[in-house]
Amino acid sequence: MRTKRHLLAGLTAALTVTVGVLVAPSAAAAGRTPLDDFLRRTLDGLAFEEVLDTAPPTTAAARAAVVTTDKELATVRRAPVFAPIVQHPQIDATVLELDAAGRITGSATVLMSPQHPDGVIVDVDRNLHTTDVRWRQWDDAGWYANAAQGTVDIVPGREDASLDFMSPYPASVLKLMVAFGVLRLVDQGTAGLNDTYQYRPAEPSTLCGPDYDDTLRGYLDRMITLSSNEAACALIKFLWDNDAVDALNRTFQDLGLETLRLQNTRPSNGGRWTNEVTMTSLDTAKLLAIVNGGPGTLWTAPNGHRVTKNELSRASREFFQSTLRQQGYNWMLSTPNFCGRDYPAAGIPQKIAPRWIAADGTVTLGTDAFGEDVRPCNRAAEVTFAHKTGWVPNSGADSGIVHSLPGENGRHYIISVFSNLGDQYVDPHRPPTPAGTVPVQYTEKFAQLGAIIDHYESHRR
Template sequence: MTTTRSRRSIAGLTTAAVLLSGFLTPEAVAADTGGALAHHLRRTLDRLRFEQVLDTDPPTSPARLDALRRRGAGKPAAAPPPRDSRGAAPITQQPQIDLTVIELNAAGRPVSSGTVLMSPHHPDGVIVPVDRDLHTTAVRWRQWDDAGWYADHAQGTIDVVPGREHAPIDFMSPYPASVLKLMVAFGVLRLVDRGAISLDDTYAYEPAAGSSMCGPPGADTIRAYLDASLTWSSNPASCALIKMLHDRDAIDGLNRTFQDLGLETLQLKGTNPAHGGRWDNPITMTSLDTAKLLMLINGGKGTLWTTPGGVRVSAGVLSRASREFLLSRLRDQAMNVTLSTTNWCGAAYPAQGIPQRTPPRWTGADGSVTVPGQDVAYGHDVRPCDRAAEVTFAHKNGWWSNAAADAGIVRALPGKGGRSYVVALFSNLGSQYVDPGRPPGGDVWFTERLARLGQAIDAYEKHRRP
């Protein structure tokens, strides 16, 4: 992959240096104003050499590019199965990666952050300048384009946030895949807090049109739909919740709420009110805004940031009961397969990621994880990893052939140091991209470089907060 590495220019390094920024949050304690975290993230991404992954399904003709364009207008029901490296080609350009880490103090308040983007335009990685309110105007965010990543050098043509034509960084945001279910859950729990619905209400899902992703009619409680959507990423449960939001004309209001909170790149757009499906590229999330949403869910004290419009934002945007419910579902995450990889505890591949404790809900008598809703049995005893665990990881991940995402809240276990941070990752490195020499077979979905990234982030945070 020397051709890709040769694109890494002195100009890219200069840009990263110019855009270096730490920040001091309101009322923060011991804030990092030197940008050490952001520098570490950029160096780590660079060191992991993501440009060395292989592409198992590159478009090799205009017809294949047209097929990608059609796919971008409607994601099918399930991602293709993982592939091995036989017959794969070198990736044509630096992958898209959007990464944010926000360090928290004991009160759940931000004390330091780093946001780094990597793309063909920024092959060395570029540090995003973030102000004291965890906001940036330095990026022209573009909507993901499946075919455009290949055909247009990842340029992107549709702006996510208007008025950023002269921003110094131009970046096409990866499709968020099932991390979008965080936005859905937030919208549903806002209705719960207003008394419009209850978690124990039964919702009859009666789609007005068929959808292979969403499934047949049915009925369940809002609580059960949220649990399935968040813990094992049920698409039918998520479709039901989205349709319920459409039924109550709540989708536009949810998107306005994100704008009012200063989370301008969080947009749940284009879904089909007839069945709650059609999850396409107009649905956008970025790592910085997703990390801020998670910080609200985590429940930090006081004003966490002030929006560009002057609104002081606190965790009170959700009730304590709703935050605790949402956190409990994220702590019960079954799919520990991206930044954390404990579902494959003890395996030679993939590498170990964030050293989390695996939720016991999914662990059988033999210590292995089985996720009935996904029809996956991992077959590895997670108990040795649980004994060595240092943190909990309340998170939601997402996957697709050209999307790999993970976003959550990391907290040290008792006696394992004081680290507490939020991490959010979006990338186009889905199941289509594999490591050279990857063992054949198995059910590993992504390059193990993502797990190594998670491990490197946590090791750094452990050192910072011993």
């Protein structure tokens, strides 16, 4: 632990002075790159195991009763005493480096778990595919009761893989899959973005809400920028109404994105988001590489399909990117919504979309008021971050495309992080939430990770 704290102190000091590369990569193993080594050592140095669990199940019966369905409905019951986390958390992180045109020029994926507390590099082939991981479906109770060992395979036939990893639940990052599916239908002429869809759930759902009418464009905007569960339910039902859910899951398989599965949702209302909905950081980053676009073949899937940006039309890609750039919840890998506070740490130095900034400079999203004047951070911003965040008690996730603003150090990369560290877990030093504002939902270690990776990428050319 002492070594990790010293490494984090060194990384933080380097961020403060912002001079040079933060950590000089050590000699990489055969077939691995400096980025592989840098990502693993950065994650290790951040000491994610230092977080506190605000609602730990203290008995076997309590562990067995941990919520396992409809994750977006889960709520945290705060324990009177914040307890150390019982074991090293699950972290799944990927960085894809891109050239100016969007070609993938480098990658790194690292997993952390109780079995791999220092982090383990995932070996991928030249098509950014791996058979070295036995991906397991998330199990809320099993993370406590079974030492984070999953029991349900996501990808079949991986019994002999060298790594066995229970993939964190993706929370609202699953909405990337929904948006991709809807835009595929738009490209196929099934509907237009400006067409009105009448959401009429056949059974009630607290998650999904009542009847609602909006255009597909409107649903997509609210689902991405405000993380609206109601809009997501409507669009999932739209996919079901058009017999497109099974086709979407087959498409992910055909694209070689084997861990992306939008499964077990309800055709009647688009709800029931369970552990059968799965994503991993590598496949999510590759999905975003399609959205970002790039010339030629991005990769070749195991079935021989040459994946290109044309899996979505140019218009759909541009709409998708624009919507992601207008994300309202910038508070995990990037934290400009908390501009100027001592906590949380500053993350990826992104620009906030002007639509969210009031005349006094503050950001309010629905009932979530952030309370800080974000204009100084916008003036100092160096990049756009087209991303989607996700959060429930035991899931924290953020995935997006980073691109330099004009005049800033050139960087173009995709970062994707999934973990079980949702709003149930907090930093020991987290200060009280200012009155009238929304609490910080994640450990600030994610913001530190975002800042460190962004600094590294800004100096690699």
